[in-house]
């Protein structure tokens with residue numbers, strides 16, 4: 001049996017686990033908003049049209065901050081279309097997803113939904129087809145208390161009090177040729193800088209996210225971050241990272257180890273941001289908003305031949321509805337471990353996305369809502385990861401992967417909130433259990449509170465409409481505590497969280 005040994009010490013911390021690390025993302029895309037969170041006429045919908053069964057699942061998932069309304073969608077979006085009397089709102093073409101946007105849900109409705117689920121709004125502005133003027137009008141509409149035409153418009157639309165939105169994204173994936181208004185780093189950097197300055201003139205409290213590369217595999221990755229930050233360093237707080245992973249060509253070992261790539265991605269962006277800090281002799285530190293991450297079978301989506309015609313613009317088509325397996329959940333657990341291990345520099349992260357569209361929650365129109373496999377590592381981590389992230393001293397046997405060479409058989413992260421230690425473990429061995437010991441002597445542990453996770457004899461098992469509870473959280477009864485040492489046996493290809501009091 002493979003083995004791994006971890007040593008933890010309360011004095012050795014990475015940094016506080018900021019709650020925004022457990023954010024989500026809702027884009028006007030496919031059946032995410034319409035026929036997802038919003039389905040008037042569904043038996044569980046309230047008078048506002050929002051499905052309460054979905055609200056309950058989102059609450060259970062534990063997302064703290066929700067990025068909205070895109071994504072690629074935002075680069076053609078007119079926020080004004082989504083406010084005012086619903087019956088008078090225009091139907092528009094959504095070029096990003098070749099759909100019709102009905103605008104039944106806009107800023108007010110979405111903020112109301114966030115109040116139902118108990119999450120914070122992270123709002124993106126359109127820097128694709130629009131610019132500083134529209135962005136600062138939106139900040140005025142959303143955040144200025146009263147006394148102007150825009151604030152009077154907000155009040156007339158039913159909201160006297162300002163929304164008080166703090167986190168804002170300066171566009172989306174502006175390096176991507178698929179993006180409406182795609183531009184080079186110089187041009188985007190200048191646009192983002194002038195937009196950020198204008199927005200901050202309206203509300204100096206804003207926390208601003210500038211677009212990093214849309215993935216680490218973009219040819220301009222690294223250089224894009226440097227140039228954009230040279231233009232915006234004094235104007236923004238965070239730079240974005242986006243990463244999607246998938247099992248390619250049946251290479252499960254590499255897929256489970258996707259956290260190795262995420263580690264390298266984060267560390268490269270941190271290095272680039274700190275390089276620009278050095279160039280500018282600045283004391284300010286730019287942190288990361290990892291505002292799109294997940295498993296997404298993107299290559300399947302790109303391979304599908306889609307022919308768009310000028311007369312076919314569906315409302316809420318079924319798009320990007322990946323059905324997730326146990327292996328996908330174990331990988332998501334590994335990515336959460338990577339995020340926790342960079343808690344000092346990753347200030348915020350958004351699981352992309354939330355409902356139906358590459359989401360941990362699925363719905364059927366007129367029918368049920370259920371948890372995908374990826375729901376479980378997220379919901380457990382969002383609750384158990386409290387206090388500070390701890391440095392994990394890890395001594396583990398290797399496992400060989402095609403993509404990353406030899407990697408530790410176990411990926412691990414840990415947190416401590418003053419009374420409980422939570423340890424997050426991923427076993428990357430596909431066929432064998434791994435025996436793990438965790439030296440917790442400095443914490444004087446008393447008992448194992450919980451040890452649960454995701455694994456299955458069939459790593460490709462899924463939850464779907466017919467079998468919505470095929471995969472769930474399992475309890476690991478091998479967890480034991482003796483003389484300050486936790487021992488646990490991790491099943492093959494598994495993700496586990498253990499909390500010790």
Ligand code: AHR
Pocket residue numbers: 027070071072073172173214292352353
């Ligand atoms: O999450 C799906 C899409 O992925 C988003 O719209 C875009 O930002 C990214 O390319």
